[in-house]
Amino acid sequence: MTGEKVKLLGNWASPSALRIHWALKLKGIEYDYQEEDLPNKSPLLLQYNPVHKKIPVLVHNGKPIAESLVILEYIEETWKHNPLLPEDPYERAKCVPGIFGTFVKVGEEQQKIAKEARENLKILEGELGKKHFFGDTKIGFMDVASAWIICWAQIVEEVVDIKLIDAEEMPSLVSWFQNVLEAAPILKECTPPKDKLLEHNKGFHKMLVASASS
Incomplete structure (x- = not known):
């Protein structure tokens, strides 16, 4: 989608953030990535996830989405090309x-x-x-x-x-x-x-x- 702004706040060693990298790559979605120093959380992370203060956070056109499985479902529902064939991941x-x-x-x-x-x-x-x-x-x-x-x-x-x-x-x-x-x-x-x-x-x-x- 033209003009969309997608940003991922994550940490290189986080498996939850890796999930989101993978999904965005498979979908061919261009995004900016911000590496978070978890002991020294950025103002942006505190702004977009003020309660839990955790990564990953996906920011899509200014709208933050937290929790990796929720983000995966959001990505699948928002960008329907290259479908990832959703199955229940919770079990x-x-x-x-x-x-x-x-x-x-x-x-x-x-x-x-x-x-x-x-x-x-x-x-x-x-x-x-x-x-x-x-x-x-x-x-x-x-x-x-x-x-x-x-x-x-x-x-x-x-x-x-x-x-x-x-x-x-x-x-x-x-x-x-x-x-x-x-x-x-x-x-x-x-x-x-x-x-x-x-x-x-x-x-x-x-x-x-x-x-x-x-």
Whole structure:
């Protein structure tokens, strides 16, 4: 649409912001990107998301939309070309608390949350089956909403030394993330390098552990 102004407020290490980058790229939507320093939030972020003060925030012609799944649905409804074949992403979102819970918890609580995360990942594996994508022959809404989960699960595994993805039990998930990136090179271009994410999250995890023990 001519004359539209689209802006994304995000952070390079945020999986939620990555979802939005992917959707905008697949739709071919031109947008301005503002990198947010989360400990020092910009006046623009505080203006557009004053209650939760979180990224990502999509600003379309001055109208802010927050929460990544809500933003994905807004993008799909507003720009109907290159449809992403919407499927219900909310059930799959339950993988997220388990993965991040494994990252921030310790001891028995960490083991319990890790077990729940593995069970939810198995559900994803079952739904994916033998397909390359949840959209079957093409990348769809579900793939954009959830493919980052595998990348971050692998990061969490390396940081806390707890295995979440079993290659024998979840062979489809192991290859799914790479399938998505290979099918759409434009998505690979805006996906942070794994080594950079790993170093970032190692430092973040040390900070969380130090904070918890102080």
